[in-house]
Amino acid sequence: MKAILLTKPSPLEEKPLILQQIDLPRLKEDEVLIRTEACGVCRSNLHMIEGDWIQRGVPSKLPIIPGHEIVGKIEEVGSRVSHFKKGDRVGLQPLWSSCGRCTYCRTGREQLCPCKEITGETVDGGYAEYVVGKEDFLYLIPDSLSAVEAAPLFCPGITAFHAIQKAGPLLGKRVAIFGIGGVGHMAVQFARLAGANVIALSRNPKHLQIAKELGAQDCIDANDSQRLEKLKKQGDIDCAVVFAPSHAIAQQAISLVKAGGKIVLGVNAELGAFSFVEEKVILGTVIGPREEMKEVLRLAAEGKIKAISQTFTLEQAPEALLQLKRGEILSRAVLIM
Structure with missing residues (x-):
């Protein structure tokens, strides 16, 4: 063969x-x-x-x-x-x-x-x-x-599904998905099926267009620091799911999620300091x-x-x-x- x-x-x-x-x-x-x-x-x-x-x-x-x-x-x-x-x-x-x-x-x-x-x-x-x-x-x-x-x-299908399961329950929640590639574009769909309001974040405009077509309510350029700062100040992100292979993006995801929220990491990441009094939950997924x-x-x-x-x-x-x-x-x- x-x-x-x-x-x-x-x-x-x-x-x-x-x-x-x-x-x-x-x-x-x-x-x-x-x-x-x-x-x-x-x-x-x-x-x-x-x-x-x-x-x-x-x-x-x-x-x-x-x-x-x-x-x-x-x-x-x-x-x-x-x-x-x-x-x-x-x-x-x-x-x-x-x-x-x-x-x-x-x-x-x-x-x-x-x-x-x-x-x-x-x-x-x-x-x-x-x-x-x-x-x-x-x-x-x-x-x-x-x-x-x-x-x-x-x-990508099973990886995205399992990550969204770990993030749930998501009905009515605002979920930020970082990295809209092979796994991320599937995660957008599973999160929408779970009833979430999805915010897609990527540096690639073509990936953001795909996320929009798949039902993401908001699509944000991950390089747009002003949009990200505004998102952080709103304080309404219940959960972040990370598939972008970047330590900095994983840290960014932690900072964006509101107190008591979840961060699901589908990539290896070195995490810096964050405030434990906010009771954020960080989960791995594979x-x-x-x-x-x-x-x-x-x-x-x-x-x-x-x-x-x-x-x-x-x-x-x-x-x-x-x-x-x-x-x-x-x-x-x-x-x-």
């Missing part, structure tokens, strides 16, 4: 990715072989490929096939697989597996499992013609969704559990949310990543096979 391999993390300009013919993966009894139809391109792929996460042990093996938001058709099933069959259209998200035994797994928070496997980081991912998935971590794709429409739901993934698919199938994307071929994966690095991808890039 054709696959994009990362052999040594380094800047994209040094061409760390190679297109190569490799053997089909072998299945274990609880796994399925999926012929990939589409795979989203995520900024976390870029971080791993360029070596930003080496100190965190990511990737955990080399060479590795990146990619963790995958849709395809089952070609073969292992001997113990009972809930899926050949020909089923399925999706695979970053959470490739978890132990099933720890406190987190037993309470529906398997994304926090210390023994979890991550698609495209600890096991081979979707930048390939075929990928292996575990039965318990696969999702049937509704007939109404194409592969390109569905693939981004498996990372992907989401399986039950929430099913809800994301249901909402998309009903036409209540959509992922905005542009497509590239598998061979164009390095170019898609370069465009992402340069800020040229409008919302999400998707590789099609």
Whole structure:
């Protein structure tokens, strides 16, 4: 099969990715072989490929096939697989597996499992013609969704949904969303569905236009210090959700939220001092559990949310990543096979 391999993390300009013919993966009894139809391109792929996460042990093996938001058709099933069959259209998200035994797994928070496997980081991912998935971590794709429409739901979709769930309840609340890219444009939609009044903040005017089209009531240039100061003085922001990868923006979000409000961080951030007497609550968020993934698919199938994307071929994966690095991808890039 054709696959994009990362052999040594380094800047994209040094061409760390190679297109190569490799053997089909072998299945274990609880796994399925999926012929990939589409795979989203995520900024976390870029971080791993360029070596930003080496100190965190990511990737955990080399060479590795990146990619963790995958849709395809089952070609073969292992001997113990009972809930899926050949020909089923399925999706695979970053959470490739978890132990099933720890406190987190037993309470529906398997994304926090210390023994979890991550698609495209600890096991081979979707930048390939075929990928292996575990039965318990696969999702049937509704007939109404194409592969390109569905693939981004498996990372930006579930990540945004889980963040908004953590921010809630949001009915009648004013919610500021920082960063309106692949995840942020999904968060705008989920926040609106939850009944929030959404303020979108971005430095990219095209991203702000998308946010407006998706229902944001107010769209603010994150570089406009006067607008931001006015927003702060109003003192009516109940919650901020941050997807912009900037320590300064995370700090800005904390300062904008009113006393007693919430800040949900979907990015790593170094936080400075802030007043504890205001009783603000700061929460982290990462992907989401399986039950929430099913809800994301249901909402998309009903036409209540959509992922905005542009497509590239598998061979164009390095170019898609370069465009992402340069800020040229409008919302999400998707590789099609």
